[in-house]
Amino acid sequence: MPPHRRLLHRRPSLRRPSLRRSSLRRLPRVSGRGRASRMDMRDLWAESLAGVLARPVRSALTTLGTVLGITTLVITMGIAATAGNQIVGRFDELTATTISVDVPANRDPLVTWEAAAELTRLRGVTSAAALAQTAKSAALTVRANNLVDPTAVSEQSMNVLAATPELPTAAKGRMIQGRFFDAGHDRRGDRVAVLGEQAAKLLKITALENAPAVFIKGRAYTVIGILGDLRREEVLGASVIVPRSVGADFDVHHVSRVLINTTLGAADMIAKQVPTALSPNRAAELHIAAPPSPKRAREGVESDVNGLFLILGLVSLVVGAVGIANVTLVTVMERIAEIGLRRSLGAARRHIAAQFLLESTLIGLTGGVIGTSVGVVAVVAVSAARQWTPVLDVQLALAAPVVGAVVGLLAGLYPALRAARMEPVDALR
Incomplete structure (x- = not known):
């Protein structure tokens, strides 16, 4: 047999079972001394x-x-x-946009009613209203009728305050029934009143169709509206609110508090401008309650x-x-x-x-x-x-x-x- 045929004939006998190439690759390489490298x-x-x-x-x-x-x-x-x-966000909406100005009591008015109404001319002020209340107008006896009924409680002790027509917006409330008094009522001196929601419940006034009245110091004041859903100055819910011209009946003449609402982010700037806008000559005597920093x-x-x-x-x-x-x-x-x-x-x-x-x-x-x-x-x-x-x-x-x-x-x-x-x-x- 030729040599090349003998080699071809012997080649199958040299074969050995072998591992797959992938399996060989996965095995760790071993050094000459038998240790894994x-x-x-x-x-x-x-x-x-x-x-x-x-x-x-x-x-x-x-x-x-x-x-x-x-x-x-x-x-x-x-x-x-x-x-x-x-x-x-809710905090910013309700708190970071509200400013309150407390006006100290004085013989001469530190803040006029007209100055408070003109605050909306400041850029960033959305609404503003002025309130007037004194110690004499606090805890007055208010009755829903002039009849004396020994079997029922007909008298309630309530705060009476005067305000400008912008109060519902400034207090972030709404009229549940009726309407709020306007500049015409104020100018004519009409004896009308708006009750807070809680005050109306205490006086058991639930409807305004028959023009109910409340009696304060023996005088009748026609109830034309009920104010409720207050998101600031909730104390107004238990109060009787009258026009500023009628406030003289209760020795209320001068502004004692101003409520201001601003756009978001403008409160700090408005708080610095408000004292000068309200009382240019005596701005330092006003007490400004500005909201805290919303960032903090x-x-x-x-x-x-x-x-x-x-x-x-x-x-x-x-x-x-x-x-x-x-x-x-x-x-x-x-x-x-x-x-x-x-x-x-x-x-x-x-x-x-x-x-x-x-x-x-x-x-x-x-x-x-x-x-x-x-x-x-x-x-x-x-x-x-x-x-x-x-x-x-x-x-x-x-x-x-x-x-x-x-x-x-x-x-x-x-x-x-x-x-x-x-x-x-x-x-x-």
Whole structure:
């Protein structure tokens, strides 16, 4: 037989069973002295991914713990920020736009009625009204009729004050029944009165069709309206309000208080201008009650709400971390034979530890990404349902997946160290 035919004839006998190329690539390289040198990152990644996908149901359930933790964290932080923004918005609407001016009692009027009415000419002032009340007009006896009924309480002690026609708007209230007096009533000196809602209930005046009257110091005053739903100066709800020209009946002549409403953000500027506008020569004698800084209030509310919800989110995250640690530890116990085989083929302790750490980190990262997405969608959905403006920190949305990966890494630390400490002989036994 020719030599080349003998070589072809012998070639099949030289064949040996061999491992797949992918399996050879995954094995750690061994140095000449028989010690494991290093493991390629691609091999480590492939082995870790295979370990996660080998048990898809268990991996999915383990990832669910991290998903719930990260979702809860994102939702709580997002809802907290959104709710805090709404609370501060309501605070700004009701408080940060109101200014009160207390006018000390004096023989000469420090503030005239006309000066208070002209405050709306200042840029940023939406409404303004003046009130007048003295010690003599406080706690006056008011009756709903002139009949004496021994079996019923017909008299009530109430405050009587004079005001300008702009009072309902300045007090942020509304007329429940009837109307408020106008400049014509004031100019003619009509003896009309407007009752606060609570005062009307005490006097048992529920309807105005028959033009009921109240009697103060023996004089009758026709009730033309009932003022209620007051969002500032709630004391007006239990008072009797009359035009300023009628206030002379109760020794009420000079302005004692001015109520001012401003646009949002203009309160600080208006508070500085109001004293000069009301009393240019004696501005220092007026007492201005301006709202506190809304920025500080916003930060305080958001900080308190965020702190509360952050604790709830962290508790949920810890529960997810415990689940990852438990499942990873069970996985290590089930793969003892595999660990022993790898160690006997030259894998070092660090290779085993790195593999299990990467597996738990992958689970945590996956849960973080899914949880962040679900959390953001939930915050937007809740805000849309409540007609709120969703507020979500972009840094939180970007950091949440990283937090999930860190949680997975920390949760898999103990199981990975336990797997790395196994001896090949004990594992294969």
